[in-house]
Amino acid sequence: MASRTQPPVSRDIGVLKAGWRYASISDKIADTVLSRPTGWPGWLLFLATFAGTLAFFGATAWLFAVGVGIWGVNIPVAWGYAIGNFVWWIGIGHAGTFISAVLYLLRQRWRTSINRFAESMTLFAAGIAGLFPILHLGRPWFFYWLIPYPDVMNVWPQWRSPLVWDFFAIATYLTVSLLFWYVGLIPDLATLRDRAATPFKRYAYGLAALGWRGEARHWARYEHAYLLLAGLATPLVVLVHSVVSLDFAVGNTPGYHSTIFPPYFVAGALFSGFAMVLTLAIPLRRFFGLEDFITGKHLEYAAKVVLATSWIVLYSYGAEIFTAFYSGDEFEVAIVMDRWTGAYAPVYWAMLACNVGVPQLLWWRRVRRSVPALFVISLLVNLGMWMERFLIVVSSLHHDFMPSAWGMFYPTFWDWAFLFGSIAFFVWLFLVFLRLLPAISIAEMRLLVRESAEEGR
Amino acid sequence: MSAALYGLLAEFPTADLLLAAARAARARGHALEAYSPFAVEGLDEAVGFTRNAMPLVTFLGGLLGGLGGYGLQWYSAVIDYPINVGGRPLDSWPAFIPATFALTILGAALAAVVGMLAANGLPRLRHPLFDIREFDLASRNRFFLCLRPGEAGLDLPAARTFLTEQGALAIWEAVE
Amino acid sequence: MKPEDRPFIPIRPLPAGVDDPGRRRFLHLMAASLALAGAGCSGPPPEHILPYVKMPEGVLPGQPAFYATTLVRQGYGQGVLVESNLGRPTKVEGNPLHPASRGATDVFSQAALLQFWDPDRSQAPWQGGQLASWPEADATLLDWGAALARDGGAGLRILTGTMTSATWLDQWRSLGKRFPGARWHRYDPLHDDGALRAAELAFRRPVDMLLHLERARVVVSLDADFLGQGPAAVAHARDFAATRSDPARPTRLYALEVVPGLPGANADERLGLPPPRLEALVWRLAARLGVDGAESLAPDSGTAAWEEALAAALRAHRGESLLVAGPTLSPPTRALVHVLNQELGNLGRTVDLIAPVEFEPGSHGDSLAALCEDMREGRVDTLLILGGNPVYDAPGGLDFAAALAGVPRTVHAGLYRDETARRCAWHLPLAHDLERWGDARGFDGTVSLVQPLIRPLYGARSPREILAMLGAEERESDYDALRRVVGGRLPGRGENPEAAWQRCLQEGQVAGSASAPLRLPAAARPRPPDFGPRLLTAVFLPDAAVDDGAFANNAWLQELPRPLTKLTWDNAALLAPATARALGLENGDEVELSAAGHRVRAPVWVLPGQAEETVGIPLGYGRRDAGRVGNGVGFDGYRLRSGAGVTAPVGLKPTGGRHDFACTQAGDSMEGRPLARHATAAEAQAGKAGPHRKEPRDSLYPAYSYPDYAWAMAIDLNACIGCGACTIACQAENNIPVVGREEVMKGRQMHWIRVDRYRTEAGAVLFQPVPCMHCENAPCEAVCPVGATVHDSEGLNVQVYNRCIGTRYCSNNCPYKVRRFNFLQYADNDEESLKAGRNPEVTVRRRGVMEKCNYCLQRITRARLAAEKEGRSISDGEVVTACEAVCPTRAIVFGNLNDPASRVNRAKASPLDYALLEELNTRPRTTYRIRITNPDPALGGNGKGGGGGE
């Protein structure tokens, strides 16, 4: 039993197992970064993904040298994998901020132990997503013309273009997510600084910690700022994917031009985002032995969110079809028919299976509590969401208004190289993060220890 | 040692003890600082911290970002280089909203973070308390109270006894 | 080498036959590094200015000049005006005064420019496999001439194509003085020998037919492609379109075809028939029209309705009907057609007969056969081949190459070091029409002058100069000869000859030199021929893009979608759907064709409307030594020819192989969307065909005003015959790059104006040229993040290449998909000659930028500056876009909407005028006038005709 003079010991409250104290929990998490050896599986994965990362940048060099013609894009399908990947990644980059901001505002305690790595996931995914629109340019070295600055040409960005909105939305999203993530890190960086064994680490973490001391007034302002950031990040979560969806919805292309897109994209984003959280959390807790902090409860909650969002996504699919036939617009109808029976129909049905069919398994508690099942499902959902992005981008374009201009998109080797390269890059970044920074917020876990103990009083 | 006294630092095992000690010290009229490994509820009032400027700063930042953002778009599209783009009006305000919105949030967020750091006097890499080795535990599991010599100065023996009564595990003199 | 590995034009010379994808990569890398350099690693390098030492007269740097000259194809001249910038020919325009042009040109005259600048052109004499020099060549031929002179040139043979040049004839005659024994042979692979035979049968003398389509109300085309082929095609198209422009005077074109061509595509009633049935139909028709000699034929239930309808229509329009027969018909049947035209009183009205324009007309097939005979018999010791490429295009049955091998002294003069050049002792580069003096006659006999715009690029010589190398007559410059021969006998107008001559040079022709119509006795009744058994018949036809193969190395033409198949960079064995079904074949299946003792592998293309039991074989492909562009494209149909005939029985056997085509339009159907709209004349009369324009819906936005000019275009689908001249003219005017076969297969062709081809459910073909619509509410503009495509104050939707960063968003948002993107570095910035041929008024686009039709902005600007300097406003017709200028049928009209009297306003005033995809409210400046067909009620009136051909 905890007393005023004895440091508290945690009890099992589902999202945190029993028997942890301030010290032990601090050391446990901090030492996964500071002293825990990587081990050969870690190294293997690291090197593999690093090779993939190099391949990604090699492909980029080739792209800049030769031009976007190395991809399968053409007229009419002028956008291909690059934009599909962009939307996919930006979607994945949503769960993080949603978890840390929205769940924080809602005072969801299960947020505490997953927000840190979810935010990191967000940063990396959004960062990679941000690369693709630039890679996809015909003249990428002029991407900065989207930035308003007084140039010698006296010309400005064209503000009516959703791509400009994109630019601002994503830049803001990245910045705010980064700030949010970093502010959350400061106390933990101080912990690492004070526990680091070597001067170099002390310097590195010390610089990053900005000399944080945990003074009461600092904590007060800190908490306030953090709350405000959460409040600001919340509308941003909605904004970003809404704007991304406007890239399509603002266009007049049948299959793009639909008002359902913003909510549809946001839901899809959370859907894929939480799937990715599962994909990462499951091996993470396993390899670092963090089952006490990332418990079955966490996985189950995430699974429930996936299940819920899968229904919103299903609704959006339905809405698209309904509006097509209800409006009777021959072009919209033609696109829907093409999705069902056309050249890309197999992708469409596979997508439905992954995004709508598979998640229904989560109705069963046994499935929700089976870690392997959750892992497989999360992977399938990610696959399905990628196929959805592909369909939105490609299948809409290849059958638009003028049958004389219809065409097909066939991915080339380079299209695949960029997709898998970006995935490798993402995993690599995540591994680096795991080795350098605490995957779970130490300060907040201490607080959780205290709360769980006091509940026992 | 000629260096000026920074304060008298006491270590406590739990947040509750620190809280109590802080309140008592405040009652005795001490200028004080409290250090904890996580945000302890009520500790800020206990050390006499009341008005918090974060919301105002953030609001101003957002206002600046928003107005600046729309202003920039309007100026460049209507005043500086008016161009007929697809027959749309020069001031296509609905199309200017997304960027404006994003910039509002960006301004607010930057203001919040920068404001918070500035108000906290961070970054500050050196601090007298860091000279005390055990202070490292302030970021792990220990709670510290630091009595500062106010303009009145600090009666060291009295303060020591007071802190010990409050259940301090150890006491140090921190110097500038 | 494999066609997919063939480098496209933008790659500098390689030894022919060397395939080098690696090199292209290298170029791309170079392009990229340059691009990055341009991106700011360093500014432009310092340049020099090199002024003239002696300023030539009449050259105004920065301002183009136009010269009238003539482009000669297969012997016949088409008058053209050629734009010259600082002495470089950069664009071909039609010559309004010339009967074969009337201001327009065909695709070949447009592409002649690229042919002129083609880096693969022969650039020096060759002896055997060795580079040689002109002095050596001069010496050799002089010796040969001396040797020949001893026996009066008994062993001397000269092979040319069709000749209509007076200076040539003059030279040939004087040559005869020294070499009385010399023989002159003529061979053009697609020369219409049958027409002459028919004339012999009917009139006992050769004649040429002059069609006056504008006077005819009923035209019956018996597999005669008078719109697509032959030296008169442009004039025919103009006249044909004229007949359709007047709704009050409905006309009707009946087309009976073997292999679908432009007449069928533009017919009011069409029927596909294999040659035997087609011929029989003509004879039965003759019988119905009371021409004896044909009664004995058994009736053909499949065509009876047609015979009746045709007979009725022809009877009803005596004197204003016209029958034209094509080369697939046998000479007796074509003679019968002469008879019919005479019987129907069409002679002298809708058709004139004139003395043949060709000198010494005769069967080219026989002429070449005779030459081969002589060569085999060793009666030839010296052979001069002036132009032409018999080793490639002689009928496979003749085996010309083998015969040639037996001739000791052979000289080939040509634009390219082609198949023949490589088998002759000597090859001499022949001067292009743009770099020589000379003359030729138009299809109607008009004497046309060839005048050079530039010194020969590679020191090449004209045919006349080369023949003169034999040292026959005293040297006389081409110009002097022309002045003497042509200038000597100008139709006297009582003015001083020098002035008359100067005017001829300015006009590019001798006005009034057209042949006069012949007065001929009644035509003799021919005997009906044996129509032959119904076998699988090969029909050899010139290709719509490479003609007889002479243009095989012309990338513009190779990449020009063929009007009916929309194929590029290929020919195919064309089959009727039914025939293909019967043989279990579909597009891309490979078959082995066998005839004349040769076997040729060819991919199949199924062509709706083609006659059953026939294989259409476009000639001019399968070149081995055409150049980097033409080598190995398609299959060589000439090898299947036994003689000069255009039909022959052929064996066909599937090989199981497959072939991928580079086709620019997959489907035929409009998917029920009102894109290329059409109605029947009856509906139009009843006012059911329009109005098509809906009032623009009111908008949330205030409309922009376009105070000074508002440019717009109107395209008349009723006039467009789908020839594709606009596509090529645009390509030439706007420096549009060629992308090559594999890029077209990826869907990356760059044409700014494409001609869509649809087929109605009834099988009728509709053509629709699609340039940029210049929408007032342009969807492309609103989505460009950098404002690289915006509106200017005259309503042009302009594309600012230097601002474009290549998001391709605009293309996605363009409902008409008229935008083109430089996915790779397509423009060739290495080939000097290609650079020299570009239009200096138009930016050469770099990799990564979007481009599209801009209504020939450079031409608008030229007109505006001229007007501004004179303080007036641009008048109607002052700005003529490249596509408008070249169009043989005047289907395209461009002008200023703010000028109430402008032609474009008149065109748009029609109730038949409509906007494409109007419901999107893009408010296009380019609009269309619907196609009006006039089907024959007697044939069901559905515009498809009885059999429809399949």
Place this chain on the structure above:
Amino acid sequence: MQVFSRRAVLIVKLGLIALPLLAATAIAVYRWRAALPNAPGAAVPQPIPFSHKHHVGDDGIDCRYCHTTVEKSRSAGLPSTEICLTCHSQLYNDAPLLAPLRESVASGRPIPWQRLHDLPDFVYFDHSIHVRKGVSCGECHGPVDQMPLTWRHASLEMQWCLACHRDPAEHLHPPGDVFSASQKSPLSGPARQALMASLHIQSTRRLTDCSTCHR
């Protein structure tokens, strides 16, 4: 414990100051590298040290005497060797400075002048319309009559072009003054407006259309 010594802190601070400076220099260097050759105001050595000061200022030769096509064509035209000879076959015909001229006459090869005004290929500038519309030579080429060696007067940046296209009035001159080298007294407001009207200057909207210069 105290991680950072005073020195360490100082170094960190210096580093923070250095960063923006570095960025600024980088941008400056980029601008310099990307600029046109032959910076404005810098006289450029030519094969013949031709002096506009002498020919225009002292001798008062009209611009059009040498730049013959300036009123007719896009390019103003650089004098052919012949034109130089109209005088220099008599005057200074054996001056060593004119050796390249004589060499050009002899060889028939042009004199390789250094280009001062080099617009990008996607910019279509037309001399004739500008002089016709009252833009005097000096507006762009500066006081050539005071240039012993010619230098580029204008930056030729797009913003420089736009400055005039957006507000032509103060850059226009009566037709008579267009080719006169001497400095003209600025016109009064009303006179400007009258001039604008008489020259039919197009609307600013037209003059600032992308298609006016780019195609």
